[in-house]
Amino acid sequence: MQLKDDIFFCAPPRTLMGIGVRHRLGPLLAHLGYRKGLLVTDTFFSQDSNWVDDYLKDAQSAGLETVVYDKGHADPTTALCDSATAELQAQLAGIDHIVALGGGSNIDLAKALCLTLKSGRPISSYVHDTAKPFDAIDLIAIPTTAGTGSEATPGTILVDAANATKVAVMDNSLRPKIAVIDPEYTFYCPKRVTGDAGIDALTHAIESFITEDSFLFARGTDPDPGYSGRHHLSKIYAKEAIALCGRYLEAVYEDGANQEARVGMAYASYYAALSYGSSGLNAVHGIAYAVAGLTHKSHGSTNAVMLPYVLDALIETRSDDLLQIAELLGLRGTPETVVLEVSKRVRDIVRHLDIPTNLADFGIHFDQLDTLLADAVQVRRLFDAFPVADKHQAYQKIILNAWHGRLASDPKK
Ligand SMILES: NC(=O)c1ccc[n+]([C@@H]2O[C@H](COP(=O)([O-])OP(=O)(O)OC[C@H]3O[C@@H](n4cnc5c(N)ncnc54)[C@H](O)[C@@H]3O)[C@@H](O)[C@H]2O)c1
Numbered sequence: 001m002q003l004k005d006d007i008f009f010c011a012p013p014r015t016l017m018g019i020g021v022r023h024r025l026g027p028l029l030a031h032l033g034y035r036k037g038l039l040v041t042d043t044f045f046s047q048d049s050n051w052v053d054d055y056l057k058d059a060q061s062a063g064l065e066t067v068v069y070d071k072g073h074a075d076p077t078t079a080l081c082d083s084a085t086a087e088l089q090a091q092l093a094g095i096d097h098i099v100a101l102g103g104g105s106n107i108d109l110a111k112a113l114c115l116t117l118k119s120g121r122p123i124s125s126y127v128h129d130t131a132k133p134f135d136a137i138d139l140i141a142i143p144t145t146a147g148t149g150s151e152a153t154p155g156t157i158l159v160d161a162a163n164a165t166k167v168a169v170m171d172n173s174l175r176p177k178i179a180v181i182d183p184e185y186t187f188y189c190p191k192r193v194t195g196d197a198g199i200d201a202l203t204h205a206i207e208s209f210i211t212e213d214s215f216l217f218a219r220g221t222d223p224d225p226g227y228s229g230r231h232h233l234s235k236i237y238a239k240e241a242i243a244l245c246g247r248y249l250e251a252v253y254e255d256g257a258n259q260e261a262r263v264g265m266a267y268a269s270y271y272a273a274l275s276y277g278s279s280g281l282n283a284v285h286g287i288a289y290a291v292a293g294l295t296h297k298s299h300g301s302t303n304a305v306m307l308p309y310v311l312d313a314l315i316e317t318r319s320d321d322l323l324q325i326a327e328l329l330g331l332r333g334t335p336e337t338v339v340l341e342v343s344k345r346v347r348d349i350v351r352h353l354d355i356p357t358n359l360a361d362f363g364i365h366f367d368q369l370d371t372l373l374a375d376a377v378q379v380r381r382l383f384d385a386f387p388v389a390d391k392h393q394a395y396q397k398i399i400l401n402a403w404h405g406r407l408a409s410d411p412k413k
Pocket residue numbers: 042044045073074075076102103104105106108144145147148149150153154155156157185186187188189190193196197200299300
């Protein structure tokens with residue numbers, strides 16, 4: 001426990017986790033009284049795998065009617081959500097649940113549809129809507145990457161052509177009612193997706209572990225906050241996730257057939273989500289969204305390129321936490337040296353995953369750094385949760401160090 005904690009913890013009410021648990025979902029949905037659902041997925045799952053057929057068989061045996069929508073794609077847009085809403089509305093009378101099958105992209109699209117299929121409104125109209133809780137269709141999330149943790153979070157993140165960074169719609173009504181973590185879905189996940197999703201999980205675990213404390217977090221007057229700072233409970237999950245990533249992330253990237261590593265990363269991803277899904281995130285994601293806006297590279301890789309430099313900026317304000325992370329990652333040495341080693345070890349992991357370790361190699365030009373800073377600072381909910389006194393100056397320094405690929409522990413040139 002921590003004396004000053006002010007915990008608000010919110011997680012999916014039901015979690016099914018383990019190899020083969022997907023077959024328990026149909027009977028559970030029927031038992032809970034659901035009758036008609038929409039399955040949101042993409043063509044990999046409907047055409048190149050038998051997982052959609054598998055799901056439909058289980059659902060049908062349980063007496064459920066299911067409509068399939070398979071036009072999801074990586075990094076879904078607000079336009080995709082709105083066109084899917086127009087296309088689907090006529091077929092969905094009596095719908096009482098939506099099932100998302102896929103990576104974070106399909107889960108985010110499904111979350112958005114939980115709102116728009118009910119109201120008929122464009123999804124962008126929810127971005128600044130404060131009339132919460134939103135009226136949303138119940139969501140069941142089945143992640144196939146290990147990963148994003150979107151199956152445990154209150155937000156959907158969509159690309160909006162009108163914005164440089166992605167837009168987010170957040171409300172606890174979007175948190176899935178059931179999370180189904182069946183590691184078997186990830187067994188044949190392509191190497192690139194495995195690496196990018198895996199570093200996303202490590203980022204969630206570390207970033208939520210070092211984020212603003214619950215008793216200092218600016219949650220305003222919101223009685224039902226989506227995110228509200230770190231606390232003892234979120235840190236339990238974060239620590240377990242960091243240790244699992246330390247053991248299995250590079251191993252699963254090296255050898256996707258390593259089933260122990262696949263299962264380990266599925267657990268790590270969900271535990272990380274149980275941490276950040278309540279505590280929230282800060283500078284890594286805040287700057288990464290802006291990097292994605294300029295480069296259009298994957299979510300996991302944009303986090304990866306920033307993570308070491310954000311950790312380096314916290315050597316003073318979060319030294320005790322960095323010591324714990326060092327221990328969880330198996331680093332040995334004196335407290336003074338080991339604190340400096342954490343960002344270096346994380347950068348080695350990023351390199352091992354074949355992701356560029358500095359912003360220049362990532363495709364950002366030096367003259368874009370001011371734009372990057374301005375875009376990153378605008379994501380206020382993440383900026384405000386960065387636990388340093390002068391946040392603007394810290395962001396500036398992090399971005400510059402990330403561009404040069406410069407860590408405090410590097411030999412001076
Ligand atoms: N809402 C949230 O809380 C949250 C959190 C983090 C990330 N995200 C979002 O998640 C997205 C990234 O998700 P992702 O990393 O899971 O990848 P993804 O969902 O974008 O999928 C990438 C590709 O991998 C394929 N794929 C997925 N699982 C597979 C499997 N098991 N086997 C074979 N192919 C598979 C997909 O078909 C797709 O083509 C980003 O858009 C990001 O913004 C959302």
